[in-house]
Amino acid sequence: MGSQAHQIYSYRPFKIVKTSGHFASLDIIVLVAYFMATLGIGVACWRKSRSVDGFTAAEGSLPGWLTGLSILGTYISSISFIALPGKAFAANWNSFVFSLSIPFAAWIGVKYFLPFYRNSGCISAYTHLEERFGGWARTYASACYLLTQMARVGTVTYLMALPMNVLLGWDIRLIILITGISTTLYTFIGGIVGVIWTEAAQTVVLVLGALVCAFLMLTGLPEGPGQLFQIASAHDKFSLGSFGASLAEPTFWVVLVYGVVINLQNFGVDQNYVQRYHAAKSDREARKSLWMGALLYVPVSAVFFFIGTALFAYYSTHAGDLPLEYQAADKSDYVFPWFIVSVLPKGITGLLIASIFAAAMSTISSSLNSSATIFLNDYYQRYINKSSTERQRMRVLYLSTIVVGIIGTSLAFGMINVKSALDAWWTLAGIFGGGMLGLFLLGFISRRAGKPAGVISVAVGILVILWMSVSPKLGWVPEGMRSPFHSFLTIVFGTAALLLTGLLVTAFARPRKRDGA
Template identity: 30%
Template sequence: MENFGVLNWTILIVYLLVNLVMGSVLSKKVHSAEDYYLGNKTTPWWAIGLSVMATYVSAMSFLGGPAWSYGSGMGVMMIQINYPLVVFLVITLFLPFFYNSGVVSIYEYQERRFGKKARGVMSIIFMMTQALSSAAVLYATALVMAYITGVDVVTAIVVISLIALVYTMMGGITAVIWTDVLQAVILLIGAVIIFYALIDRMPESLGASLEALQAKGKMNILDWSFDLGVSATVWSGVIAMTLYHVTVYGANQMVVQRALAAKNIGDAKKSFMFMGFAAFFIYFLFLLMGVLFFHYYDGREFENSNTIVLQFAAEYGLPGLLGIVAAAVVAASMSSLDSALNSLATVTTVDFYEKYFRKDASSQHYLKASRWFTVVWAVLIVVPAILFAQNEGSVLELLTKAGSYFVGAKLSMYGLGFFSKHTTERGLLVGVAAGFAVVWFVATSTEVTWPWFCAIGAGVNISVSWLASLLLDGRQAEYSEYTIKGQKAMFREQGLPTEEGGWSRLPGKVDNVSWLLVVFFFATMIALYLFTAGI
């Protein structure tokens, strides 16, 4: 960008250097593979919570959120409305299993519950989906740099991947978390400044702008239709996307690995609850910005809608604003990429290299291997990132659609693991194959929209897995130790404490404070109704 200027460049460069320095200082605490994966379990819960938020509310939301609602209106808020319910389910069902077992890779649960093949399938699915997510993050960051510098996006992707690799190689989940804290704060400051500037530049009041948007059909948030061909309805948001996001947050190594770095299970749960309460406000802000941009630009078509925020920041003319926005987006995106590379390297090392190639090597050897696998994954994400660069729609929407093909299998594999008595590994794998086949057919041959792919895939997977297990292996005599019923029996028989610091260690037992998430969900639904009715 010709008008980026010295001040903006200074802000961007200094901010990146601060992150690199923080990463370098904190990486000195990494002395073993365990330090690289989980740190020393002294990180406070609020820092982990901010880290989770920064990882998922990054450039994909800051750029892609407004781009999505700019084209589709505020109705897409329904896709993001379910986070309180999601976190409620994750901290009740998923976290106790993972935290109590002391695992590094959450996919080790699949081996303990079903067998090695189930663990391998789940790990591979994670690596595929996370590589795509990382590529989208890299693309979003490259988009900012290309917009600023004038270089093409592909060149920016290559350059940024090298920078992100250097930062990641300093390693350690502790360094990742604490740099995320800074990045989350800067990202939200940038978003608030842009929102204020947008309101300031509106030719009329906010109320009048919302009325005009309502007349254009851009403020129809609550769509109660049962049409499966419409992606953003109340039912797709509350049912389909709750299932989708439960998998994203409960069966995702990149997210759960942070919770495993918490001091205790209470801190792990509180870190997730932070996101459960904050997500509504963050996504509402980003999506509201998108429809306001639609009004401000009078529905003008952009060559790439993901540049709307940057275009406005450049036009506004406030000294340093574009530098702050660019720094926030670039740093947050590189943080997401750092986190993904760390988790991908962890799964590759623990689930494959350590298990099948070097079983009894030293912790220092696995640390070195993890860092080399970080390099490998950094190289592998460049190709899909370049493919994302050819897309002109919202990167947030594109990423969510891509992930919807895979989450049904992950959800059903954990759901069956938690609740089913008779599901076996052979039956489970048959169900996974059937679920993929049905989702592919639905996606390519029907008008059903992508939010329902998870529910459809999971439903088919669960049904086929259960029936196939009965046919292949017969009825099982008792519940596995790694089901919820099995865990309750084990705790009872071994006399283990069911609580720690007032928080339940038992999977399936709801903490009293967790009910606040359910109350908050209904409060947000009512608030959206009143907001729409009041326009």
């Protein structure tokens, strides 16, 4: 693609100037400077990450505003940067309802989950499961988490590389390789301290880039900003979806409930968030960080949806500027990248590309560090070497960071031109996620629930999730036996089935005898 000649239009306020080529020298300077700054942060944090506690929890020394920006960065990925505008461009603001669910989930996280983990003193999110249900539960949950994070690294890297191929014209394999090496390197060097500082800086770059882009879209319309709202209103682009009772469509209520469950999973069982709870220097700062990261995502995601609506208005008035290949409904994710390279001025293009890299690298670095932490605590120290020294544990952290980085990058390579692999990974992630959250909630809510309740409830929950995920895709399944529910409800019903089954089994089980009774 990079070898093809294109006529590109770069934007100046109220004037479109024809240029050639995808990428100017100034854009390259901005992008290189960004990468150097990122690696510089990792090097600067090297001394603070040379101990196990420093590498995994920053020795509990970070301020709330910093970890809050990091939580925001963990929420946002390159998928958000590209997919949210694509959603709004192709449809409306229905997916924004997910963001509206975050404050409620954050309130539960601050009130219950955060103090629970802070008081436990355990860096792993899954130690509690072993205490409640036995070692199988901890191993099951941590294995699910590791598989999901490796898939997450590969998926985010691959889906970031697709639009970057449009933006830069570089070979997609080169983009994947550069991203994988640079992210693994600064995560290896800086530990959680480097990850959090880098995420905070990347989040600022990303938000500033999005705001600049939204402003330029508004001022680029022939009749001014008011034209955007006229066009959007005429096409119902600001709709939040139907308020009906259907469970087969992504109505307002379906997306809202889905958002609540997913965000409870984030705040309750996601190791990325749990490590940030421990990294804050006090309970007060930890609460501040969770509220800050969660509440900031609501307006930030609104900016991305607004960009998608603005793109629709812009290309409604500049219809000839959008190539036919990107006008198809399934190509909406490519519209924003095309706008970046064809309309934005020099330098701003480089900033936006750095923002997309920033979103991907934030997600990947969090996954690498949290996966290394889980492998050390839930596998190496538990099964391999229970009396390991500090030096041995640091070697395990370094090695596992590199291994997960290599596996994730390899998965990204493997996903090239194999879109069905993405669907398979997302299905598995839903199965694992539902089981993890439901099991955690069962142990959190019921003090009597033990191993039998845990095993039976996990089996039921996974069967429900499998039925809802797989039955609609299998032609040999009779119509009446296929799940009639929207896919967003898969993890909702799976989690609910697991929790209710566990509570029922516990209610009918004989109380466990206490010692000496």
